[in-house]
Amino acid sequence: MAERPEDLNLPNAVITRIIKEALPDGVNISKEARSAISRAASVFVLYATSCANNFAMKGKRKTLNAGDVLSAMEEMEFQRFVAPLKESLEVYRREQKGKKEARKDKDKKADSEEQDKSREEDNDDDDERMEEEEQNDEEEVDN
Amino acid sequence: MAAARLSGTENRLVSLPLSRIRVIMKSSPEVSSINQDALFLTAKATELFVQYLATYSYKHGRGKEKNALTYSDLSHTAEECETFQFLADILPKKILASKYLKMLEKEKQDGEVREDDDEDEEEEDEDKVVGGSVGS
Numbered sequence: 001m002a003e004r005p006e007d008l009n010l011p012n013a014v015i016t017r018i019i020k021e022a023l024p025d026g027v028n029i030s031k032e033a034r035s036a037i038s039r040a041a042s043v044f045v046l047y048a049t050s051c052a053n054n055f056a057m058k059g060k061r062k063t064l065n066a067g068d069v070l071s072a073m074e075e076m077e078f079q080r081f082v083a084p085l086k087e088s089l090e091v092y093r094r095e096q097k098g099k100k101e102a103r104k105d106k107d108k109k110a111d112s113e114e115q116d117k118s119r120e121e122d123n124d125d126d127d128e129r130m131e132e133e134e135q136n137d138e139e140e141v142d143n
Numbered sequence: 144m145a146a147a148r149l150s151g152t153e154n155r156l157v158s159l160p161l162s163r164i165r166v167i168m169k170s171s172p173e174v175s176s177i178n179q180d181a182l183f184l185t186a187k188a189t190e191l192f193v194q195y196l197a198t199y200s201y202k203h204g205r206g207k208e209k210n211a212l213t214y215s216d217l218s219h220t221a222e223e224c225e226t227f228q229f230l231a232d233i234l235p236k237k238i239l240a241s242k243y244l245k246m247l248e249k250e251k252q253d254g255e256v257r258e259d260d261d262e263d264e265e266e267e268d269e270d271k272v273v274g275g276s277v278g279s
Contacts, residue, residue: 008170011163018197019197019212023212027211028209028211032213033213033216033217036214037217039233040217040230040234041189044188045189046168049168049174050171052181057173063175063177064181065180066181066184069181070184073188076229078191078226080195081191085188091156096179
């Protein structure tokens with residue numbers, strides 16, 4: 001995938017909001033500190049992806065899954081993230097399930113969806129991925 | 144079912160855009176595909192990471208007295224804390240904060256000085272670099 005270098009940055013406004021929410025009220029965050037944290041976050045994503053990918057490779061899988069990411073956190077010495085991540089994942093899965101059922105009711109395409117899911121392990125299923133992308137875009141717009 | 148309401152809840156779950164996280168993950172050449180759970184977890188982990196890096200650096204940094212989080216607090220964290228050591232390359236320790244601020248002032252004035260130019264040398268000899276690159 002050919003991406004522009006700026007595509008590897010995370011949105012500054014969101015990063016700033018996360019920092020502000022984490023620090024006590026009224027702490028001034030310098031511009032350099034913000035962009036440094038933003039860069040650090042991108043590097044974190046790449047580092048985590050690479051660690052997670054090693055676990056997937058060990059398991060002879062092509063698709064990164066939740067377990068791979070959680071193992072990566074332990075390996076990276078971010079064990080403290082594992083419990084909150086598991087909690088969030090449960091909530092997320094419940095939401096996704098609710099959404100999927102809502103969609104199934106709508107367009108009655110339950111069967112084809114299940115098939116997409118099982119094929120995802122072996123090949124890059126573009127249709128499903130497009131669908132996810134669309135879904136994500138909607139979520140961002142809502143934000 | 145109320146799909147809009149559901150996605151509203153999800154925005155509270157993770158605020159970083161999943162599509163962007165996916166692009167960054169995919170930029171790693173050995174990665175072939177990522178399932179939705181793994182993508183969500185990575186986005187969420189990145190948020191926790193940003194919070195942790197910010198609070199850790201603030202608590203252990205010198206900016207605390209001034210009620211501020213500065214770059215040197217962050218590079219200090221990358222240097223001192225083993226967990227954050229992987230950031231050392233992208234958060235290089237620069238020069239003394241006071242000199243850095245002076246440099247920023249000058250940078251504003253002539254708008255020409257680029258940080259990149261200094262990075263390699265300044266660890267060796269701070270005075271020289273400040274003198275050499277800014278021309279003071």
